[in-house]
Amino acid sequence: MDAIARSVPVGVVGAGTMGAGIAQVAAAAGHEVRVYDAAGGAAAAAIEAIFQRLARAVDKGRLLAEEAEDVATRLHAVETLEDLAGCGLVIEAVVEDLEVKRALFAGLEAVCGPDAVLATNTSSLSVDAIAGELAHPGRVAGLHFFNPAPVLPLVEVVRGAHTDAAVAELLVATATAWGKTPVRAASTPGFVVNRVARPFYGEAFRLLESGRVDAATVDALLRESGGFRMGPFELADLIGHDVNLAVSRSVWEAFGRDPRFMPSVLQERLVADGRLGRKTGRGIYADDEPRPAPATADPVTGTAAIWTGTGGFDPSVPGWTMSSGDVELRLTDGRTAAQHTGGGPGTVVLVDLTLDRSPARVGIAAPEHAPKEHVEAAVAFLQGHGFAVTVLPDLPGLVVARTVATLAAAAADAVDSGVATAEDVDTAMRLGVNYPRGPYDWGDRLGWNWVAGVLDALAAAEDPGRYRVSPGLRRRAREADGRPDDPEVRERDDLARRAADAMWADDAASQALGMTIEQVSAGHAVVTMRVRPDMVNGHGICHGGLVFTLADSAFAVACNTHNRRTVAVGADVTFLAPAREGDLLRAVAHERYRSGRTGICDVAVYRDGVTIAEFRGRSREIPGTLAPDEEET
Known part of the structure; x- marks a missing residue:
C-alpha cells in the first residue's frame, strides 16, 4: 500500500501542542497543511510557534534554512471547518471528550470528500465510539502520535471494528513515509x-x-x-x-x-x-x-567471606544461588525472604532484578529479624561487585x-487479547x-x-x-x-476445584467465620477471612485461635484437592504479627511433600502483604473421596 501522495493536502484540527506538532510533521514530509482551531487566532499562533521551532533548529545546525523555509510555506491557518474540503487526510487533536469528537467528525464527514481519510489522535477513547454515528465509519481510524510529535518516532495506527483494512494500511504507509515507526493496534482501552x-x-x-x-x-x-x-x-x-x-x-x-x-x-x-x-x-x-x-547502605568493610554458588552470579536472570556460611543470595521470585528462609538457622537474602547491563544499584531484602551480620555479608558481597546497595523491607516482589x-x-x-502482535507491543x-x-x-x-x-x-x-x-x-x-496446557492439567485443576467445593459445602464452621476460597488447584489453596468485631479481644487484636483456624482451613482445602479424604495428624504455628478488626487475612497453602498416604503442607497468613503467621501441617489419607469423577456423573 502506497502512502498518501505529497500533493494531497492534510488537515489538522486542534492547534494545541499535539496538533501543532502533527502539523509540523506533515509539512516536513512535503504536504500542504491546513490548521483549524475553533478558538479564534489559535491556529495562527500555533503556526507561529512552529516557525520559531524551525528557526531554533536552523540556529543549532539541525536544519538548513532553505528546508525550514520550505516547511513554513506549506503551513496555513484556516478560519472554518469548511476550509478543510479538499484535504485527503484530516487528523483531529482536540480535547479528549467523546461528545466533542463525535460532533467534530460529523462536521468533517459533511465537509470532506468521500475518499478523504479521517483520523483521530485520541490516546484512550474508542475509535468505534467516535465514528459510531457516521454514515461511513469505515474511513475513520486512530493515528496516535506521542508528544512531542516532531521528535518521538512512534505512531499507533488504531483500527476500529468498522475501519476499512485499506484505510488502516494507508495510514501505516503514510506514517512510515513521514519518518515515523507505526504499530498496528486494535481499538481497545489504552491501545498499546x-x-x-x-x-x-x-x-x-x-x-x-x-x-x-x-x-x-x-x-x-x-x-x-x-x-x-x-x-x-x-x-x-x-x-x-x-x-x-x-x-x-x-x-x-x-x-x-x-x-x-x-x-x-x-x-x-x-x-x-x-x-x-x-x-x-x-x-x-x-x-x-x-x-x-535514595536509601543506600553504608560501605561494609572487614569481611573476606568465600562465596560459592550455582548458575553464576547474574541478578538479571533467575536460577542462580550464592552461599557463604549461613547466608544465601537468591533472585526474588515474588515470595518474601522470610518465606524462603523458613525456620532454619541460615538466612536467605533476596536480590532484586537488575536489567541495566551495567547497573549502579541493586535492592536486597532479608527477613525482618535476620542477624545483622548476615545482611552485612550480603551487602559486602554486592558492594564488592560494584553495586550501590539498597536494603529494602521484606516486600513481595521487591x-x-x-x-x-x-x-x-x-x-x-x-497480545492474547488481539490488541497487537508481540513485536508491535x-x-x-x-x-x-x-x-x-x-x-x-x-x-x-x-x-x-x-x-x-x-x-x-x-x-x-x-x-x-x-x-x-x-x-x-x-x-x-x-x-x-x-508442562503444556494439555487436557490432563485442566482436568486435574477441575477435579481440585470440585473436591474443594464438596469439602467446603460441609464446612459450616469456616463459612460461619466468613471464610472464602479465592483460589484452588492441585496441592494449592488461597482462603481469605475479614476480621470482624466479634473476632478481637479487649486490646483490639484478633484471637490467635481464629488465625490458626484460617490457616488450618487453607491447609485442609489444599490437602483435599487430590480428591482423597485427608485428616490432619499434626500442625505447628508461629505468630509473627497481630491482626485487627477490618483486616483482610489471606492464607496461602502450598503442598510441599506428598508420598503414599502422607503429606506436608505449608501455610502463610498475610495481612496487607505482611506475614502474620506461618503454619506447617502434616496430613494422612483416609478411605473415601469428596467429589465423583466425571465418569460417575
Whole structure:
C-alpha cells in the first residue's frame, strides 16, 4: 500500500501542542497543511510557534534554512471547518471528550470528500465510539502520535471494528513515509502504550502508599537497576499527575473497573491538592527543594567471606544461588525472604532484578529479624561487585521485579487479547515510553514461569484480583516448565476445584467465620477471612485461635484437592504479627511433600502483604473421596 501522495493536502484540527506538532510533521514530509482551531487566532499562533521551532533548529545546525523555509510555506491557518474540503487526510487533536469528537467528525464527514481519510489522535477513547454515528465509519481510524510529535518516532495506527483494512494500511504507509515507526493496534482501552504502561506507575504508587519505601528509592532502583530512563515518579511529575491520572482512570473505567488498572488514591490526592508536577512546581518532588537521596547502605568493610554458588552470579536472570556460611543470595521470585528462609538457622537474602547491563544499584531484602551480620555479608558481597546497595523491607516482589513482572503480564495480555502482535507491543513500549526493552521480550528472557510466579506471590500476599494470572500467561508458564496446557492439567485443576467445593459445602464452621476460597488447584489453596468485631479481644487484636483456624482451613482445602479424604495428624504455628478488626487475612497453602498416604503442607497468613503467621501441617489419607469423577456423573 502506497502512502498518501505529497500533493494531497492534510488537515489538522486542534492547534494545541499535539496538533501543532502533527502539523509540523506533515509539512516536513512535503504536504500542504491546513490548521483549524475553533478558538479564534489559535491556529495562527500555533503556526507561529512552529516557525520559531524551525528557526531554533536552523540556529543549532539541525536544519538548513532553505528546508525550514520550505516547511513554513506549506503551513496555513484556516478560519472554518469548511476550509478543510479538499484535504485527503484530516487528523483531529482536540480535547479528549467523546461528545466533542463525535460532533467534530460529523462536521468533517459533511465537509470532506468521500475518499478523504479521517483520523483521530485520541490516546484512550474508542475509535468505534467516535465514528459510531457516521454514515461511513469505515474511513475513520486512530493515528496516535506521542508528544512531542516532531521528535518521538512512534505512531499507533488504531483500527476500529468498522475501519476499512485499506484505510488502516494507508495510514501505516503514510506514517512510515513521514519518518515515523507505526504499530498496528486494535481499538481497545489504552491501545498499546497507555494500556501496557499502567503497572509502571501503578506498582510505584502502591509501594509508596504502603509507607515502606520512599519515592526517591523507587525511582533510583528503576532507573539505575531497571535501566529505565526515568523513574515512575519523576516521569509522572514531568507528564503531569492530572494527565497521568486521567489516562489511568479512563483505562480503569473502560475495563469495567478492573483492579489491575485501579488508579492510585495517593495520586488522586496529589491532583486534588494541585500538586500536578513540574507544571505547578510541586508534585511528588518540589522544584524548590533538594531532591531526596535514595536509601543506600553504608560501605561494609572487614569481611573476606568465600562465596560459592550455582548458575553464576547474574541478578538479571533467575536460577542462580550464592552461599557463604549461613547466608544465601537468591533472585526474588515474588515470595518474601522470610518465606524462603523458613525456620532454619541460615538466612536467605533476596536480590532484586537488575536489567541495566551495567547497573549502579541493586535492592536486597532479608527477613525482618535476620542477624545483622548476615545482611552485612550480603551487602559486602554486592558492594564488592560494584553495586550501590539498597536494603529494602521484606516486600513481595521487591521493586524492579514486581514492576517488570506486571509489565510483562500486561504485554502478554495485550497480545492474547488481539490488541497487537508481540513485536508491535515491544516496539511501542521502546519507542513510545523509552523502555530499555520490550516487556514481552522481558517475559521471554526471564521466563513466563518466573513472571507467573511473581504474580502468584503478589496475589497471595496482597490482592488476588489485581495480580491474577491470565489463562494465556498460565499457559506460557506451563510450557516454560515443560508442562503444556494439555487436557490432563485442566482436568486435574477441575477435579481440585470440585473436591474443594464438596469439602467446603460441609464446612459450616469456616463459612460461619466468613471464610472464602479465592483460589484452588492441585496441592494449592488461597482462603481469605475479614476480621470482624466479634473476632478481637479487649486490646483490639484478633484471637490467635481464629488465625490458626484460617490457616488450618487453607491447609485442609489444599490437602483435599487430590480428591482423597485427608485428616490432619499434626500442625505447628508461629505468630509473627497481630491482626485487627477490618483486616483482610489471606492464607496461602502450598503442598510441599506428598508420598503414599502422607503429606506436608505449608501455610502463610498475610495481612496487607505482611506475614502474620506461618503454619506447617502434616496430613494422612483416609478411605473415601469428596467429589465423583466425571465418569460417575
